[in-house]
Amino acid sequence: MTESNTSPNASVAAPNKGVKQGLPFVGLPAAEDAAVKLWGVARLGTVSPEAFARQFGEKAKASGSGWDRRLAMLRGFKLIRAEGKQLGLSELGQKIVNSSDPAAQLDARREAIMNLKAYRELVESFNQTALPDLSVLATKLQFEYGKTEKFAARAAQSFIESLKHAEMIDPENVVCKEGVVNVAPIVSLVPTSETVDESDQNSDQGDAAEIDRAFEEDANVVEPSEVGSMLVERNVKSGKVPNLSLSLTLDLSNFRADEVVRILGVLGFDGRD
Numbered sequence: 001m002t003e004s005n006t007s008p009n010a011s012v013a014a015p016n017k018g019v020k021q022g023l024p025f026v027g028l029p030a031a032e033d034a035a036v037k038l039w040g041v042a043r044l045g046t047v048s049p050e051a052f053a054r055q056f057g058e059k060a061k062a063s064g065s066g067w068d069r070r071l072a073m074l075r076g077f078k079l080i081r082a083e084g085k086q087l088g089l090s091e092l093g094q095k096i097v098n099s100s101d102p103a104a105q106l107d108a109r110r111e112a113i114m115n116l117k118a119y120r121e122l123v124e125s126f127n128q129t130a131l132p133d134l135s136v137l138a139t140k141l142q143f144e145y146g147k148t149e150k151f152a153a154r155a156a157q158s159f160i161e162s163l164k165h166a167e168m169i170d171p172e173n174v175v176c177k178e179g180v181v182n183v184a185p186i187v188s189l190v191p192t193s194e195t196v197d198e199s200d201q202n203s204d205q206g207d208a209a210e211i212d213r214a215f216e217e218d219a220n221v222v223e224p225s226e227v228g229s230m231l232v233e234r235n236v237k238s239g240k241v242p243n244l245s246l247s248l249t250l251d252l253s254n255f256r257a258d259e260v261v262r263i264l265g266v267l268g269f270d271g272r273d
Contacts, residue, residue, distance in 0.1 A: 019146035022118040022208025024073060024215055027158035027166050030075040032096055032245060038080070038089055039097045046086035065214070072214035076207045077112040109166035110179050117204040118145070118211075122159060123168065126175040131160065143263055151215075 002023045037055035041047050049062035061067065061075035074080035079093035089097070092115075131137065134156055141159075144153035163169040167180045 020118065020121065020144050021205070022076065022116070022211045023141060023145040023155050024069075024076070024118070024211050025151055025154035025158055026069070026073060026076060026114075027162035027165075028112055028118075029161060030158075031077050031079060031112070032109070032165075034070050034074060035079045035093045036097050037087060038074075038087065038093070042088045042092065044088075046081075046083050046088035048085065048088055052087055068214040072207070072210045076116045076211050078115040079112060091189065106167060106179070110168060111167060113162060113166050114177075117208045119159060120161065123163075123175060123177050127177040129175060130173045131163075131169060131175055134160065 038047075040053055041051050053060045053062040053067060056066075056070075071080070074093070077092075079090055079095075079096060081090045082086050092108055092111060095101075095104055098105055098108075098111060113123065132140070134153075137159070138149070138152045138156040141147060141155050142149055145152070147155065148252075160169070161173065168176050170176055170180045193260060264270075
């Protein structure tokens with residue numbers, strides 16, 4: 001009997017599984033604006049997807065990439081609920097649109113930030129430390145989430161704007177998981193990340209996958225007014241390292257050797273003169 005030449009412990013090249021999921025290029029302010037529009041037609045009840053879609057224009061439809069992105073964001077921040085084919089605001093969504101109670105609204109924004117898997121991971125990694133410059137943060141997102149340079153630039157800007165919207169970054173640019181402003185504690189119905197059970201983890205994975213699908217079509221799209229020009233550009237012609245100093249931590253432990261070489265080359269650390 002011929003034995004297989006492949007050992008069970010042999011190292012087999014496989015697609016990289018270290019790339020994180022669920023990073024959008026729009027943030028909480030846009031999701032909250034959509035929630036306000038849903039409140040305008042549904043209030044505490046529910047409406048058809050078509051009725052919700054019309055809040056974004058008379059010809060807007062409950063289909064297409066824009067619609068998919070909108071729903072993915074609302075689900076990721078957990079601002080929406082579905083009852084059959086009808087849509088309505090979740091309890092958190094109702095709090096986040098209630099401007100008559102600023103303290104509860106601010107608390108709801110922070111809770112929403114921590115609901116979105118990618119944002120929660122970033123907040124926890126930067127908590128109580130200064131957020132890096134936009135270009136550095138964008139580079140981190142580009143390689144850890146497997147995004148294009150332009151997508152990562154927009155995503156970095158949206159993340160920063162979301163933190164400011166929820167007052168989770170202080171004047172010294174330090175990220176504050178619990179928030180900058182001291183407000184009366186409000187009991188949250190959503191478990192904290194330390195006590196997330198299996199069903200919540202599955203929900204996180206599902207929401208992250210939905211976000212990736214919804215934003216995939218626009219991975220290379222960036223508005224002219226967006227922050228792409230603020231990224232540090234490598235001198236491609238000369239291949240020289242940019243004349244500046246960056247402080248950056250990248251988790252490359254799950255990448256193959258050839259992928260690491262390509263990443264370092266893009267960053268300008270390819271060793272060429």
